Amino acid sequence: MKNERSISAFTRARAVIAGGVNSPVRAFKAVGGSPIFFKSGSGAYLRDLNDREYLDFVLSWGPLIVGHAHPAVVKAIASAAQRGSSFGAPTEAESELAEIIVGMMPSIERIRFVSSGTEATMSAIRLARGFTRRPKIVKFAGCYHGHADPFLIAAGSGALTAGVPSSPGVTEGTARDTVVVPFNDADAVARAFDAHPDAIAAVVVEPYAGNMGLVPPRPGYLAQLRAACDRHGALLVFDEAMTGFRVARGGAQALADVRPDLTTLGKAIGGGLPVGAFGGRADVMAYLAPDGPVYQAGTLSGNPLAMAAGIATLKLVRDDATLYERLGVLTQLLTDGLEAVFEKHGIAHQTARAGSMFGVFFAPEPVHDLTGAMRADTKLFAAFFHAMLDRGIYLAPSQFETGFVSSAHTTADIERTLAAADAALAEARTVGPQSNQPPSPR
């Protein structure tokens, strides 16, 4: 069997690791089958335990914008490791990465580094609550902000009812302070502010929703959020953990020309090592300890290896004047090509692209929110996913995830992918696996 080593590796993992994985989406629950275990990556390609090669459109869920094991990144990490892996004291590398980020994202006047996107969003809302002295946050159905309790809330029956925890272990008390409204509906946000006067500390949004598939904002929507926050004295928090340095050089805030009060980052800023960050207005960030009263800390925050990987990656991004243009052209080639293939096979589809991010829904109607995303055909996607995997193309193992292209991908890679999609669909339409799963956090 072609995946026999991955299958036995998964059996081994399941005996000692909860569910066999350290993040749920890796287990392939949404597409069925057994996850592939990888042993190496180089450029746009991954190699599994059976020495099969795959063209990678997951890229560690976004961080690897310059591909796997880029020589400059490897060199930076190795040389940092030689100088010592952690000091628990400040290093100049932290200021260097901060300067690069602040230079590319001007709304960030002060920043703080943490070790994951989850920590970034969790810390940002504590800060927003401390700064505004208000208890509640608004989030959008289908947006993912990591796995901290206040974000693991799904909408109740009505958009304005108090949230209901979407995971056991999240208390009703926590859920009450999270107001969930539909994405891309400015009126729903206005109603949330009216229903909770002077109680909303922040509106937290993925400016391009990337965790229910890829759902771009409607034109003007992000500016409407900005105006609503200004009207009601709440902070606007853009969670750019995924979109930061992905949709454009300055992130989604540059594309939309909207200045959030706080921004959270992750993924690409660590170049494949564990880094997150939050930052924004200097007066708000001044509320953080040690200058201010809001506590936030981390033993390994600003870790020298992670800073080195981030600096090397973002320098490659910053200093390559045509990078975003090239990534955009490649990604567009992919989405245009996929549309042509889907049309040829008579399959209802919606594709989306933002910079080097792309998404496909097997759905007949345009998707603007979670309700629309959930209408997508998950059975067809599961069949398509496995047929692509058989042809050496590694897509995210769920339709409700975003795909990524790196600077290591080539036109030939995209053409190979489109040919594989054509053959895969011919096959996928005749078979049909399992499962109808809601978006699953990684």
Ligand SMILES: *Cc1c(COP(=O)(O)O)cnc(C)c1O
């Ligand atoms: C990935 C992601 C997170 C969480 O980051 P982790 O590093 O997985 O904790 C938060 N917000 C968004 C928008 C993300 O895409």
